[in-house]
Amino acid sequence: MATTTLKTSSLPREFVFNGTRIPDPDPWMSIEQVRDLLTPSYPDIATATMTGPEDTGTSLRYTFARAIGSKG
Incomplete structure (x- = not known):
């Protein structure tokens, strides 16, 4: 009987804002x-x-997009 071993790993996070890639400051x-x-x-x-x-x-990418609105 053959056995299969599964390997798991977590992907690092990265953040993107205004086209700028920002590395994760702390995964926790x-x-x-x-x-x-x-x-x-x-x-x-x-x-x-x-x-x-x-x-x-x-990686797991989180994107921040500017809030668009008009001023008073």
Whole structure:
């Protein structure tokens, strides 16, 4: 009788904002914690919408898109 061994591994996360690829600062942080960490460097992330994760085959990609709206 043949046996099959399954190997599992987790894909690293990556974040994309305004065409810029941002590596995962800490895999143990939640998405909201990553957003809070990146907000000082990328202020528009605070109000951006997030989509994902998208499996790219080599990573799980989360994309932040600017919130589009008109000012008063």
